[in-house]
Amino acid sequence: MKVVAFNGSPHGEGASYKGIVTVTSELEKEGIVSEILHIGDKNIQGCVACQSCYKTRRCKFDDIVNQCAEKLEKADGIILASPVYYGGIAGNFKCFLDRLFYSGPKLTHKAGVAIATVRRTGGIGVFHQLSNYLTLAGVIVSPTVYWNVLHGNNANEAGEDAEGLYTLRTVGRNMAWLLKTLELGSKSIPLPPEEPRIRTNFIR
DSSP states (O other), rough: EEEEEEEEESEEEEEHHHHHHHHHHHHHTTEEEEEEOOOOSSOOOOOOOOOTTTHHOOOOOOOOHHHHHHHHHOSSSSEEEEEETTTTOOOOHHHHHHHHHOOOOOTEEEEEEEEEESSSOOOOHHHHHHHHHHHHHEEEEEOSSSOOOEEOHHHHTTTOOHHHOOOOOOHHHHHHHHHHHHHHHHHHHHHOOOOOOOHHHHHH
16 A cells, blocks of 8 residues: 655655654554655646646646646555645645646545644644645545644754654554555445536526
8 A cells, every 4th residue: 555645845854744754654664655745845836727627637737736646546545744834835735736636636535644734823724724635535534633733843843742743643553544444445345426526606
């Protein structure tokens, strides 16, 4: 089994990376491979709502977004990690996530984890924003014991957040269990049937 983790911080080995590694270390103990992709330092075009991906299932801007979509299609799980920027997801990462999830790689019934890192406050808001991408894509979010928020302005400070690290270790172990449960269940229990998507606008 394999999990793909996306680091939304422009600092490749900062607090967000520390959070990801804390989770993936628990996965590796259970024989689950992980790949960490650094997104936050890339220059990424935002979504322009052209809707061409409705037909092609690929974003018209053929860059790292489509490359990552292909990796996700083959993966069993996904981790999203972002620092807090003005109470929200880091800018480049938000552009990446909007295009990645809107263009529609099939993620239904994969396992997922969201992680927010923050110097002081705003972490829960970013955790919820990241979780929205997962749940709206049909990802099964791994159970946790607290919000997956790690405090620290850099990796060293984050390494001193004992409760944050405990929370991430716990969610990592839970994700490993969830991945194995999903794999076992898929062999004996068929996935629920999909109904064609219904979309309505409030103004006719």
